Amino acid sequence: MPAIRTHLISLTALALALPVAAAAETDEPAAPGSKFDMSYWKITLPMDDNGDKKPDEIPVSAMKKYVHPDYFYLNEEGGLVFTAPNKAITTANSTNTRSELRQMLRGKNTRIGTHDGGNNFAILARKDSDKFGSIGGKMEATLKVDHVALNAADASTKAAYSVVVGQIHAVKYKSTKSGFGYGNEPIKIYFKKFPGHEYGSVFFNYERNLAKEDPNRNDISVPIYGNNWDGTEDPGEKGIKLGEEFSYTINVHKNTMHVVFNNERLGKVGYAISLARGVDKLDNPYGYGGDSLYFKAGVYNQCSTKTGGGNWYAGCAGTGDWEVDKANGDYAQATFSRLVVGPSTEPEKE
Numbered sequence: 001m002p003a004i005r006t007h008l009i010s011l012t013a014l015a016l017a018l019p020v021a022a023a024a025e026t027d028e029p030a031a032p033g034s035k036f037d038m039s040y041w042k043i044t045l046p047m048d049d050n051g052d053k054k055p056d057e058i059p060v061s062a063m064k065k066y067v068h069p070d071y072f073y074l075n076e077e078g079g080l081v082f083t084a085p086n087k088a089i090t091t092a093n094s095t096n097t098r099s100e101l102r103q104m105l106r107g108k109n110t111r112i113g114t115h116d117g118g119n120n121f122a123i124l125a126r127k128d129s130d131k132f133g134s135i136g137g138k139m140e141a142t143l144k145v146d147h148v149a150l151n152a153a154d155a156s157t158k159a160a161y162s163v164v165v166g167q168i169h170a171v172k173y174k175s176t177k178s179g180f181g182y183g184n185e186p187i188k189i190y191f192k193k194f195p196g197h198e199y200g201s202v203f204f205n206y207e208r209n210l211a212k213e214d215p216n217r218n219d220i221s222v223p224i225y226g227n228n229w230d231g232t233e234d235p236g237e238k239g240i241k242l243g244e245e246f247s248y249t250i251n252v253h254k255n256t257m258h259v260v261f262n263n264e265r266l267g268k269v270g271y272a273i274s275l276a277r278g279v280d281k282l283d284n285p286y287g288y289g290g291d292s293l294y295f296k297a298g299v300y301n302q303c304s305t306k307t308g309g310g311n312w313y314a315g316c317a318g319t320g321d322w323e324v325d326k327a328n329g330d331y332a333q334a335t336f337s338r339l340v341v342g343p344s345t346e347p348e349k350e
Helices: 322-328
Strands: 005-008 041-044 072-074 080-085 098-103 137-147 162-170 187-192 201-207 219-225 246-253 256-263 267-274 293-301 307-309 331-342
Touching (some): 080 293, 137 162, 137 293, 187 246, 219 267, 293 331
Parallel strands (some): 005 267
Antiparallel strands (some): 041 098, 072 080, 080 098, 080 331, 137 246, 137 331, 162 187, 162 293, 187 201, 201 219, 256 267
16 A cells, blocks of 8 residues: 655645444435434535425434435445435525535534534634634544536536535634634535546645635645546546545644545545645635634535536536436435544644
Protein backbone atom coordinates (compact mmCIF):
# COMPACT_ATOMS: atom_id res chain seq x y z
CA MET A 1 0.00 0.00 0.00
CA PRO A 2 1.42 3.45 -0.87
CA ALA A 3 2.59 5.51 2.06
CA ILE A 4 0.39 8.37 3.22
CA ARG A 5 1.01 11.61 1.38
CA THR A 6 0.49 14.37 3.93
CA HIS A 7 0.38 17.99 2.81
CA LEU A 8 0.44 21.05 5.10
CA ILE A 9 -1.10 23.64 2.82
CA SER A 10 -2.13 27.25 2.79
CA LEU A 11 -3.81 26.74 -0.60
CA THR A 12 -2.06 29.84 -1.85
CA ALA A 13 -0.52 27.76 -4.62
CA LEU A 14 -3.23 25.61 -5.14
CA ALA A 15 -19.13 9.58 19.92
CA LEU A 16 -18.71 6.40 18.61
CA ALA A 17 -20.65 4.35 16.12
CA LEU A 18 -22.27 1.06 16.97
CA PRO A 19 -21.00 -1.95 14.96
CA VAL A 20 -22.72 -2.57 11.66
CA ALA A 21 -24.42 -5.92 11.24
CA ALA A 22 -26.79 -7.36 8.68
CA ALA A 23 -30.35 -6.08 8.91
CA ALA A 24 -33.09 -8.56 9.64
CA GLU A 25 -35.05 -9.81 6.65
CA THR A 26 -38.36 -7.97 6.94
CA ASP A 27 -40.74 -6.23 4.55
CA GLU A 28 -39.56 -2.85 5.82
CA PRO A 29 -35.91 -1.75 6.04
CA ALA A 30 -34.47 -1.39 9.52
CA ALA A 31 -34.03 2.02 11.13
CA PRO A 32 -30.46 3.35 10.84
CA GLY A 33 -30.62 4.22 14.55
CA SER A 34 -30.70 0.51 15.37
CA LYS A 35 -27.09 0.19 14.12
CA PHE A 36 -25.64 3.73 14.13
CA ASP A 37 -25.54 6.19 17.00
CA MET A 38 -28.02 8.94 16.08
CA SER A 39 -27.86 10.70 19.46
CA TYR A 40 -26.33 13.87 18.00
CA TRP A 41 -27.89 14.09 14.55
CA LYS A 42 -31.03 15.39 12.91
CA ILE A 43 -31.79 14.79 9.23
CA THR A 44 -33.17 16.87 6.36
CA LEU A 45 -35.03 14.86 3.70
CA PRO A 46 -36.10 15.58 0.10
CA MET A 47 -39.84 15.59 0.82
CA ASP A 48 -42.61 17.68 2.36
CA ASP A 49 -45.02 15.25 3.97
CA ASN A 50 -46.25 17.82 6.50
CA GLY A 51 -47.12 20.36 3.81
CA ASP A 52 -45.24 23.34 5.24
CA LYS A 53 -43.39 23.99 1.94
CA LYS A 54 -40.06 23.14 3.53
CA PRO A 55 -38.00 19.92 3.44
CA ASP A 56 -39.01 17.62 6.27
CA GLU A 57 -36.64 17.44 9.24
CA ILE A 58 -36.53 14.62 11.76
CA PRO A 59 -35.34 15.79 15.23
CA VAL A 60 -32.78 14.06 17.41
CA SER A 61 -35.55 12.72 19.67
CA ALA A 62 -37.01 10.65 16.81
CA MET A 63 -33.82 9.59 15.06
CA LYS A 64 -33.25 6.27 16.84
CA LYS A 65 -36.41 4.77 15.34
CA TYR A 66 -36.82 6.80 12.16
CA VAL A 67 -36.53 5.14 8.76
CA HIS A 68 -37.65 6.14 5.28
CA PRO A 69 -37.81 3.26 2.77
CA ASP A 70 -36.57 5.40 -0.15
CA TYR A 71 -34.27 8.04 1.32
CA PHE A 72 -32.83 6.87 4.67
CA TYR A 73 -32.60 3.20 5.66
CA LEU A 74 -30.37 0.22 6.35
CA ASN A 75 -29.78 -2.16 3.47
CA GLU A 76 -29.60 -5.94 3.84
CA GLU A 77 -25.89 -5.76 4.72
CA GLY A 78 -26.48 -3.18 7.45
CA GLY A 79 -25.16 -0.24 5.43
CA LEU A 80 -26.69 3.20 5.99
CA VAL A 81 -28.24 4.36 2.70
CA PHE A 82 -28.91 8.01 1.84
CA THR A 83 -30.74 8.89 -1.40
CA ALA A 84 -31.77 12.22 -2.95
CA PRO A 85 -33.57 12.65 -6.30
CA ASN A 86 -32.64 15.58 -8.56
CA LYS A 87 -36.08 17.16 -8.33
CA ALA A 88 -37.67 17.57 -4.91
CA ILE A 89 -38.17 20.26 -2.32
CA THR A 90 -34.99 22.07 -1.24
CA THR A 91 -33.92 24.31 1.63
CA ALA A 92 -34.38 28.07 1.26
CA ASN A 93 -30.77 28.87 0.32
CA SER A 94 -30.17 25.95 -2.05
CA THR A 95 -31.42 24.52 -5.34
CA ASN A 96 -30.08 21.06 -4.48
CA THR A 97 -31.91 18.24 -2.75
CA ARG A 98 -30.50 16.36 0.20
CA SER A 99 -30.86 13.40 2.49
CA GLU A 100 -28.32 14.72 4.95
CA LEU A 101 -27.54 14.60 8.65
CA ARG A 102 -26.80 17.77 10.62
CA GLN A 103 -24.70 17.51 13.79
CA MET A 104 -26.60 18.54 16.95
CA LEU A 105 -24.16 18.83 19.84
CA ARG A 106 -27.08 19.66 22.17
CA GLY A 107 -28.54 16.19 21.66
CA LYS A 108 -32.17 16.21 22.85
CA ASN A 109 -31.78 19.40 24.90
CA THR A 110 -33.98 21.72 22.83
CA ARG A 111 -33.57 24.54 25.36
CA ILE A 112 -30.36 25.20 23.41
CA GLY A 113 -31.18 26.79 20.05
CA THR A 114 -30.01 25.17 16.83
CA HIS A 115 -27.73 28.12 16.05
CA ASP A 116 -26.61 28.73 19.64
CA GLY A 117 -22.97 28.22 20.55
CA GLY A 118 -23.88 25.25 22.73
CA ASN A 119 -25.10 23.33 19.68
CA ASN A 120 -22.06 24.07 17.51
CA PHE A 121 -18.27 24.05 17.70
CA ALA A 122 -15.61 26.73 17.29
CA ILE A 123 -11.87 26.76 16.82
CA LEU A 124 -9.61 27.58 19.76
CA ALA A 125 -8.65 31.01 18.38
CA ARG A 126 -12.20 32.31 18.83
CA LYS A 127 -12.26 34.52 21.93
CA ASP A 128 -15.40 32.92 23.38
CA SER A 129 -14.65 29.37 22.23
CA ASP A 130 -15.23 28.06 25.77
CA LYS A 131 -18.92 28.92 25.41
CA PHE A 132 -19.43 26.47 22.52
CA GLY A 133 -20.53 22.87 22.57
CA SER A 134 -16.93 21.90 21.86
CA ILE A 135 -13.65 23.32 20.65
CA GLY A 136 -13.15 21.54 17.38
CA GLY A 137 -14.45 18.08 16.66
CA LYS A 138 -13.91 15.00 14.56
CA MET A 139 -15.98 13.12 11.98
CA GLU A 140 -14.96 9.78 10.47
CA ALA A 141 -16.80 8.02 7.66
CA THR A 142 -16.40 4.97 5.47
CA LEU A 143 -18.69 4.82 2.46
CA LYS A 144 -19.23 4.01 -1.18
CA VAL A 145 -21.11 6.17 -3.66
CA ASP A 146 -23.68 3.98 -5.38
CA HIS A 147 -25.04 6.41 -7.95
CA VAL A 148 -24.75 9.98 -9.24
CA ALA A 149 -27.27 11.73 -11.47
CA LEU A 150 -26.88 10.81 -15.15
CA ASN A 151 -28.71 13.51 -17.10
CA ALA A 152 -27.39 17.07 -17.04
CA ALA A 153 -28.35 19.61 -19.70
CA ASP A 154 -25.05 21.47 -19.19
CA ALA A 155 -22.20 19.02 -18.58
CA SER A 156 -19.72 21.91 -18.28
CA THR A 157 -21.29 22.98 -14.99
CA LYS A 158 -18.76 22.06 -12.31
CA ALA A 159 -21.33 20.54 -9.96
CA ALA A 160 -22.87 18.30 -12.66
CA TYR A 161 -22.75 14.53 -12.00
CA SER A 162 -21.56 15.08 -8.42
CA VAL A 163 -22.63 14.58 -4.83
CA VAL A 164 -21.35 15.96 -1.51
CA VAL A 165 -20.95 13.21 1.10
CA GLY A 166 -19.53 15.19 4.03
CA GLN A 167 -18.91 18.77 5.02
CA ILE A 168 -18.37 21.38 7.70
CA HIS A 169 -20.85 24.22 7.50
CA ALA A 170 -20.78 27.60 9.22
CA VAL A 171 -23.86 29.11 10.87
CA LYS A 172 -25.30 32.12 9.04
CA TYR A 173 -25.46 35.09 11.42
CA LYS A 174 -28.12 37.81 11.36
CA SER A 175 -25.32 40.39 11.25
CA THR A 176 -22.03 39.87 9.42
CA LYS A 177 -20.35 43.11 10.51
CA SER A 178 -17.79 41.07 12.42
CA GLY A 179 -16.53 39.60 9.15
CA PHE A 180 -18.02 36.20 9.97
CA GLY A 181 -21.39 34.47 9.79
CA TYR A 182 -21.66 34.21 6.01
CA GLY A 183 -22.73 30.57 6.25
CA ASN A 184 -19.87 29.27 4.11
CA GLU A 185 -18.17 25.85 4.12
CA PRO A 186 -14.49 25.29 5.00
CA ILE A 187 -14.81 21.81 3.50
CA LYS A 188 -17.16 19.92 1.22
CA ILE A 189 -16.20 16.39 0.16
CA TYR A 190 -17.31 15.47 -3.36
CA PHE A 191 -17.59 12.42 -5.57
CA LYS A 192 -18.07 13.14 -9.29
CA LYS A 193 -18.36 10.77 -12.25
CA PHE A 194 -19.30 11.56 -15.82
CA PRO A 195 -21.66 9.19 -17.68
CA GLY A 196 -19.65 6.71 -19.70
CA HIS A 197 -16.57 6.98 -17.50
CA GLU A 198 -15.46 3.88 -15.62
CA TYR A 199 -13.98 5.87 -12.73
CA GLY A 200 -15.04 8.94 -10.80
CA SER A 201 -13.09 11.43 -8.70
CA VAL A 202 -12.98 12.23 -5.00
CA PHE A 203 -11.99 15.80 -4.10
CA PHE A 204 -12.73 18.45 -1.53
CA ASN A 205 -13.50 22.15 -1.85
CA TYR A 206 -12.53 24.93 0.55
CA GLU A 207 -14.70 28.05 0.26
CA ARG A 208 -13.08 31.41 0.91
CA ASN A 209 -14.94 32.87 3.89
CA LEU A 210 -16.32 36.01 2.27
CA ALA A 211 -19.67 37.67 1.64
CA LYS A 212 -21.81 36.20 -1.12
CA GLU A 213 -21.48 39.30 -3.28
CA ASP A 214 -17.67 39.27 -3.03
CA PRO A 215 -16.27 38.07 -6.40
CA ASN A 216 -13.44 36.30 -4.56
CA ARG A 217 -15.86 34.04 -2.68
CA ASN A 218 -14.87 30.98 -4.70
CA ASP A 219 -14.41 27.30 -3.96
CA ILE A 220 -10.79 26.12 -4.12
CA SER A 221 -10.88 22.51 -5.30
CA VAL A 222 -8.27 19.98 -4.13
CA PRO A 223 -8.02 16.58 -5.91
CA ILE A 224 -7.67 13.45 -3.77
CA TYR A 225 -8.36 10.43 -6.00
CA GLY A 226 -8.61 11.46 -9.64
CA ASN A 227 -9.52 15.01 -10.66
CA ASN A 228 -10.84 18.09 -8.93
CA TRP A 229 -14.17 19.57 -10.03
CA ASP A 230 -12.63 21.12 -13.15
CA GLY A 231 -11.51 17.80 -14.62
CA THR A 232 -13.58 16.33 -17.43
CA GLU A 233 -11.44 13.34 -18.48
CA ASP A 234 -11.86 9.84 -17.08
CA PRO A 235 -9.31 9.66 -14.23
CA GLY A 236 -8.77 5.96 -14.87
CA GLU A 237 -7.27 3.87 -12.11
CA LYS A 238 -6.23 7.00 -10.22
CA GLY A 239 -9.93 7.53 -9.51
CA ILE A 240 -12.65 5.70 -7.58
CA LYS A 241 -15.42 3.59 -9.10
CA LEU A 242 -19.06 3.67 -8.10
CA GLY A 243 -19.45 1.07 -5.36
CA GLU A 244 -15.78 1.30 -4.37
CA GLU A 245 -15.25 2.03 -0.70
CA PHE A 246 -13.18 4.91 0.64
CA SER A 247 -13.00 6.73 3.95
CA TYR A 248 -12.44 10.24 5.19
CA THR A 249 -11.61 11.82 8.53
CA ILE A 250 -12.12 15.52 9.28
CA ASN A 251 -10.37 16.35 12.55
CA VAL A 252 -10.58 20.01 13.62
CA HIS A 253 -8.02 20.16 16.41
CA LYS A 254 -7.40 23.50 18.11
CA ASN A 255 -7.14 25.79 15.06
CA THR A 256 -6.29 23.33 12.30
CA MET A 257 -8.49 21.17 10.08
CA HIS A 258 -6.74 17.84 9.44
CA VAL A 259 -8.29 15.88 6.57
CA VAL A 260 -7.26 12.31 5.75
CA PHE A 261 -8.65 10.10 2.99
CA ASN A 262 -8.02 6.37 2.61
CA ASN A 263 -8.70 3.78 -0.06
CA GLU A 264 -7.42 0.19 0.01
CA ARG A 265 -6.15 0.40 -3.57
CA LEU A 266 -4.83 3.97 -3.65
CA GLY A 267 -3.66 4.49 -0.07
CA LYS A 268 -3.86 7.56 2.17
CA VAL A 269 -3.78 11.24 1.33
CA GLY A 270 -3.81 13.96 3.99
CA TYR A 271 -4.03 17.74 4.24
CA ALA A 272 -3.82 20.21 7.12
CA ILE A 273 -5.41 23.66 6.79
CA SER A 274 -5.45 26.44 9.37
CA LEU A 275 -8.97 27.74 10.03
CA ALA A 276 -7.60 30.70 12.01
CA ARG A 277 -6.14 32.53 9.04
CA GLY A 278 -6.96 32.95 5.38
CA VAL A 279 -5.61 30.39 2.95
CA ASP A 280 -4.43 33.13 0.56
CA LYS A 281 -4.44 36.92 0.20
CA LEU A 282 -7.98 36.85 -1.24
CA ASP A 283 -9.51 35.00 1.71
CA ASN A 284 -10.86 36.33 5.01
CA PRO A 285 -7.60 37.11 6.88
CA TYR A 286 -8.92 35.27 9.94
CA GLY A 287 -10.29 32.29 8.05
CA TYR A 288 -13.24 30.81 9.95
CA GLY A 289 -11.93 32.05 13.31
CA GLY A 290 -15.15 33.83 14.28
CA ASP A 291 -17.66 31.28 13.02
CA SER A 292 -19.94 28.68 14.59
CA LEU A 293 -19.40 25.33 12.86
CA TYR A 294 -21.06 21.93 12.55
CA PHE A 295 -20.58 18.66 10.65
CA LYS A 296 -22.92 17.29 7.99
CA ALA A 297 -22.91 13.83 6.38
CA GLY A 298 -25.03 11.89 3.92
CA VAL A 299 -26.05 12.80 0.38
CA TYR A 300 -26.28 16.41 -0.83
CA ASN A 301 -27.13 15.97 -4.52
CA GLN A 302 -25.28 18.60 -6.57
CA CYS A 303 -27.22 18.00 -9.80
CA SER A 304 -29.59 20.96 -9.61
CA THR A 305 -32.56 21.06 -11.97
CA LYS A 306 -32.12 24.84 -12.22
CA THR A 307 -30.58 26.09 -15.46
CA GLY A 308 -27.95 28.79 -15.85
CA GLY A 309 -24.62 26.98 -15.92
CA GLY A 310 -21.69 28.47 -14.01
CA ASN A 311 -20.62 26.33 -11.09
CA TRP A 312 -24.01 25.15 -9.92
CA TYR A 313 -26.95 25.16 -12.34
CA ALA A 314 -26.59 22.15 -14.61
CA GLY A 315 -30.25 21.82 -15.59
CA CYS A 316 -30.37 18.19 -14.48
CA ALA A 317 -33.38 16.08 -15.43
CA GLY A 318 -36.11 15.22 -12.93
CA THR A 319 -39.88 14.90 -12.79
CA GLY A 320 -40.51 14.98 -9.04
CA ASP A 321 -41.97 11.46 -9.21
CA TRP A 322 -39.48 9.30 -7.32
CA GLU A 323 -40.21 6.03 -9.12
CA VAL A 324 -39.84 7.68 -12.53
CA ASP A 325 -36.69 9.56 -11.53
CA LYS A 326 -35.13 6.47 -10.01
CA ALA A 327 -35.75 4.49 -13.19
CA ASN A 328 -34.21 7.30 -15.27
CA GLY A 329 -31.11 7.59 -13.09
CA ASP A 330 -31.95 11.11 -11.91
CA TYR A 331 -30.74 10.80 -8.31
CA ALA A 332 -27.69 10.42 -6.06
CA GLN A 333 -27.10 7.66 -3.51
CA ALA A 334 -24.37 6.65 -1.07
CA THR A 335 -24.04 3.88 1.51
CA PHE A 336 -22.07 4.38 4.73
CA SER A 337 -20.63 1.44 6.65
CA ARG A 338 -19.17 3.70 9.35
CA LEU A 339 -20.03 7.15 10.67
CA VAL A 340 -18.46 8.51 13.87
CA VAL A 341 -18.58 11.96 15.44
CA GLY A 342 -16.83 13.03 18.61
CA PRO A 343 -14.14 15.27 20.14
CA SER A 344 -11.05 16.24 18.21
CA THR A 345 -7.86 14.25 18.76
CA GLU A 346 -4.17 15.05 18.54
CA PRO A 347 -3.28 14.35 14.90
CA GLU A 348 -0.99 11.44 14.15
CA LYS A 349 2.61 12.33 13.42
CA GLU A 350 4.35 10.84 10.39
